[in-house]
Amino acid sequence: MDMESAQVPDLDTLVKFDLKVLAADATEVEAEEFIPVFHRWITERLLPELLIDVADYSHVHDGPGVLLVGHDAIYAYDLSRGEPGLLYSRRHESGADLEGIGSLDDRLRSLLDCAYRACDLIEAEPQLNGRVAFDRHRLELRVNDRLFPADEKTALTLAGAFQRALVEAGVRDGDAAVEVKRIGEPRERLTLRTG
Amino acid sequence: MSQLTVDSAATWKERLEGRVPPHLTEEIDIFETQIAQKRQGKIDDKVFAETRLRRGVYGQRYDNGQRHDGTASRALEYPCGDLTKGPNTVWDAPGMLRIKIPFGAMDAEQMEALADLAEEYSDGIAHVTTRQDIQLHFIHIDDTPDIMRRLAAVGITTREACGNSVRNVTACPLAGVCRDEPFDVSPYAHALTYFLLGHKDAQDFGRKFKIAFSGCEQHACGLANMHDLGAVAQVRSTGNGTRRTERGFRVYVGGGLGAVPHQAKVLREFVREDELLPLAQAVCRVFGRLGEKRNRARARVKFLVAKLGIEEFTRLVDEELAILPSDDRWTAYLDDLSITDEAPTRPPATLESGPRAEGFAEWLGSNVQRQRQSGYVAAAINLPLGDLTSAQLRALADTARRFNGGLVRNTVEQNILLRHISEADLPALYEELHAHGLGEPGASSLVDVTACPGTDTCKLGISSSRGLAGELRKRIATSIRTTGVLADEAVKDLRIKVSGCFNSCGQHHVADIGFYGVSRKSDGRTIPHFQVILGGQWTENAGSYGLAVVAVPAKRIPEAVERIAGLFVAEREKGESFQSFIARVGKARVRQLLDDLTKLPTYLEDRTLYSDWSDPREYTIGDLGVGECAGEVVTAVEFGLSAAEREVFQGLLELDRGATEAAAAKAYEAMLQAARALITTENIDIGTAPEEIVGEFRIRFYDTELFFDPYAGAKFANYLFRVHGDAETNSSEEAHRRIEEAQLFIEAAHACNQRISEIQAARVA
């Protein structure tokens, strides 16, 4: 195909992002312990979005752990790369709290809000008894859509927007530069990591 | 940051232009249009459902927009509102995509594509099925055309992966490297796959049609006996006084598991290779023309063969063959039988002694087998519950590229096989696999438990087959580590297979120890159970099917496994197989052994039994608030159903001692007892005459559809009507089937009773 004439999708239209908040210390907790926790979140409607079911992949090596599957996003106590953390994987933007997102900056800010809200809930979760804490400075942001070029331009645009979102969320003060580096192999999804 | 991929476009259709074959582009475009039309209400629900099924787009649990959260059934309010993708199937509800992998063969590029799709559209997991497919879960229907394009770009189709069509053609994963096969069946499986894909004679079936190839009769790998059409490789002398031989197949027809398993019948003792495709086409024509269309429960080929008899079925196939218009494709592929060949990329070399990584010896002993090509081995990757991550799939693609040119085969035991590995490379291969969590020992052994999706994602699941399988894996591994009873050499190679319901997708009938999910009422609530199935045979292409012994609460199944294994270890005779052992000691003994496990505590005594494995929700709440009167009636019903279970068990014992007539009579009596038990809820004065029971049952439970299974409809009720109309039999196969049917009828009676209780509870409330 003629690459010159090909349309490159606009990053402002990118919906499918993964954001992982790495656990500060998770040696005390087993992934299976999240099964009843996530079921309770569904029953008690602890999140302002449609939650559907829980999926258990704790048997898989360095896998997605235990998932809370919603319509707009999948939440997971994720074990990939051998680094436990809270994964928020956005798929759609239908919920009332996601209304009005129009730009990449808005979207990254809302990703942080959603992921941190889940982290807060887990840290306060009575069944886990304070055994999981998250390091809100150690984050992985991933473009979960290979239609978007995983090139330097995308990475730089994304890093800039991410930095602004982090500042806005109060994770960094305005002066400090956000160290964002790219991780993973070229064939993997574009992934930036902070901290 | 370095410059990376620059291939970019606004849509996958644009991105993949020129990389997807034109006919597939057209097919997928049409499907995308059908999706748009359905959104606009321009396609009927049922038509669209079958359309998407034939594209591999399947439903998933809770897609009716309801979910029981342990306290109440709640509506899942999807943003799509009333839009549906089939009867009672909500548009936005996540679904499953089944991806056909003919005879399980995948290359590295395909593995990478699957890895990408699993993480972008699914939950990061690729699931290997018992039919060598790959399944992705939690897929949105709107994403499916793009997924199909990306698969088509690497030579994979989802076409006819589900629906009333020819499903994935399976074959021994060792085909081409096995020391027992007369020749490699892979190119024949490949040819038949693409010959029948979309073939006009395979579009008008009442149900699915499954085909399997096997390289030999004695081993299980192909499971030819349990398929609609099975082909087992044979060679014979051409008989011209020369030593020349010709290739062909013994062809079986009408096998199948499902609720009531059927052993396949021999359609042809020997079919020459050039006759295979036309024969399969003729079978499809007969099935399409005469197979049941309205009653799904009796629409598989096995019922047609049973109804017509194999002689008549064969005659009809011959008649079709005689009038089939000739097709060049029948033999064209014979000029290119090397199409599926896999040449090793590393030189053959023997494994020298030397320092080894920890765990290597155990893995070598359990997961590696020699090929017929000297100096090469096949190494199995033992996947827990058939699952692997995108990262593992990508790592596997790299490993395969390095060690054998990038090829693998999925197995029907939900594992993956790396073939043509030079023996000398094994230590390095193990280290790579181990680094990615793919070096688990115990492939095809006791610990390698097979399970269907069950209640995790399947709409028909009754109990958590994956939850149980996961728990069994853990317990067996622990027992092996601590040299418990499950570490004994005698049980090492037994197979455990678990299905979430009677439909048998976990292939429980052909396991040494099989389970299928059922439920039982106690203390006004419901408890998940599994029926324990013993006596099945995995070898000889699934040579015989097991039968249910007793239903045990799900949470007590691990204990049941330990007890059964312990009995075998303690009392088996030298060289005795598990199957022979069960036949010798008898199912009554096993039932006695497990008897205390079937006693149910009250909810207050032990709540753990009232939820399933890996799922803390209370299993059901349907009976809360049931009045005392209803409670008494329920007790009477339960009592009657329990008597029916005893009766069918007696039938099982009769069958074991070869008394087929008595066994069939017991099965009939058991069904009558179960039906009578239900009738007592409405007519306490019901007599015991069969005519009266069947008549009352028809009026009160069949005509009202109260007895109908939500998915199987009238299927189980018809078991009673059929046997009532024709109670006598001398055939052991028929008696076996009647026992199965009686067990299923009783299960349906339990389910019906639960529904009645719920209705009564609602009335009281």
Ligand code: SF4
């Ligand atoms: S056996 Fe039953 S629960 Fe399991 S996949 Fe088949 S239909 Fe679903």
